[in-house]
Amino acid sequence: MIGIFDSGFGGLTVFKEIKKALPDYNYIYLGDNLRAPYGDRGQEIIYQFTEQAVNFLFKQGCDLVILACNTASSDALKKLQQEWLPANYPNGRILGVIRPLTEEATKVSRFGKIGVVGTTATIKSGAYLRELKHLSSLARLCPTIKAWQQACPLLVPLIEEGWLDKTETRMILKKYLRPLKDQQIDTLILGCTHYPLLMKEFKRLCGKRVNVLNAPKIIAAKLVDYLQRHPELEQKLVKQKAVRYLTTGDPKTFSKLGGKFIGLEISAEKIVL
Numbered sequence: 001m002i003g004i005f006d007s008g009f010g011g012l013t014v015f016k017e018i019k020k021a022l023p024d025y026n027y028i029y030l031g032d033n034l035r036a037p038y039g040d041r042g043q044e045i046i047y048q049f050t051e052q053a054v055n056f057l058f059k060q061g062c063d064l065v066i067l068a069c070n071t072a073s074s075d076a077l078k079k080l081q082q083e084w085l086p087a088n089y090p091n092g093r094i095l096g097v098i099r100p101l102t103e104e105a106t107k108v109s110r111f112g113k114i115g116v117v118g119t120t121a122t123i124k125s126g127a128y129l130r131e132l133k134h135l136s137s138l139a140r141l142c143p144t145i146k147a148w149q150q151a152c153p154l155l156v157p158l159i160e161e162g163w164l165d166k167t168e169t170r171m172i173l174k175k176y177l178r179p180l181k182d183q184q185i186d187t188l189i190l191g192c193t194h195y196p197l198l199m200k201e202f203k204r205l206c207g208k209r210v211n212v213l214n215a216p217k218i219i220a221a222k223l224v225d226y227l228q229r230h231p232e233l234e235q236k237l238v239k240q241k242a243v244r245y246l247t248t249g250d251p252k253t254f255s256k257l258g259g260k261f262i263g264l265e266i267s268a269e270k271i272v273l
C-alpha cells in the first residue's frame with residue numbers, strides 16, 4: 001500500500017495526479033489537519049509530527065510513504081530516511097517532493113535561473129536551494145544554476161479561504177513574486193501543496209518567459225518512474241484500487257473541503273496520532 005502524508009488538505013493536489021497516473025494501487029491519504037498549518041512552525045516540531053504520521057502509515061501496512069507536504073519534506077525527510085527508517089522499518093521507503101521538483105527544474109531551465117516559493121518553514125530550511133546546488137554540482141547539463149527563494153506565508157490561508165479570484169490575493173502574490181522577477185528567473189518551483197490552485201495567477205504574473213512547474217504532475221510522473229526502477233517494491237504494492245482518507249481533524253470538514261482540492265466526493269475517517 002502507498003501512504004500519502006500532508007499537513008492537511010493541500011497534499012490532495014498531489015494525490016489527485018498520483019491517482020490519475022497510478023490508478024490501480026491501494027492508497028491511504030493522511031492529513032494532519034488538527035495541527036496544520038505546519039508552514040509557520042519550527043523544524044523540531046515539524047519533524048516530530050511528521051515522524052508520528054509516517055509511523056502511523058507504516059503501522060497501517062504501507063510499504064511506501066510519500067511526503068506530499070513540502071514543509072515536511074524540507075524539515076523531516078532527510079532525518080527520517082537516514083536515521084528513523086533504518087531503525088524502525090528497514091524495508092519501508094519514504095519519498096519527498098523536493099528531489100523530483102528540483103530535478104525537473106534543472107532539466108527544463110534554459111538559463112539556470114530558478115525561483116522557489118514556499119511556506120516560511122520550507123524557505124527557512126534552505127532545502128530547495130541545497131538540493132539545487134547539489135544537482136547542479138552533479139549535472140554537466142546545467143552547471144551554472146542560480147536560485148532565489150521567497151516565502152509566501154499569506155497564500156495558504158488565502159487559498160483555504162477560497163480567495164482564489166480576489167484582487168487582494170493577486171496583489172499579495174504580485175508583491176511576493178517581485179524579487180524573483182527582478183532576478184529574471186526563467187523557471188519557478190511552486191514549493192507548496194496549495195499553490196497549484198493559483199497556477200493561473202502565477203503564470204499570468206510571471207509572464208511567458210517563466211516556466212511555472214506543474215508540481216503535482218511532475219511528482220506523479222517521477223513516482224511512475226521510481227516504481228518502474230524498483231520492481232521489488234512495486235511487486236509488494238496491493239492493487240485493488242482502494243482509497244482511504246484519514247484526518248486528525250474534523251472528518252466532515254475534511255470531506256467537504258478536501259473534496260474541492262481533489263475534485264471528487266470523498267468521505268474521510270478521523271484518527272488520532
Ligand code: DGL
Pocket residue numbers: 006007008010011036037038039040068069070071072118119122156191192193194
Ligand atoms: N502542505 C504545506 C506545504 O506544502 C502547506 C500547508 C502548511 O503550512 O501546513 O508546505
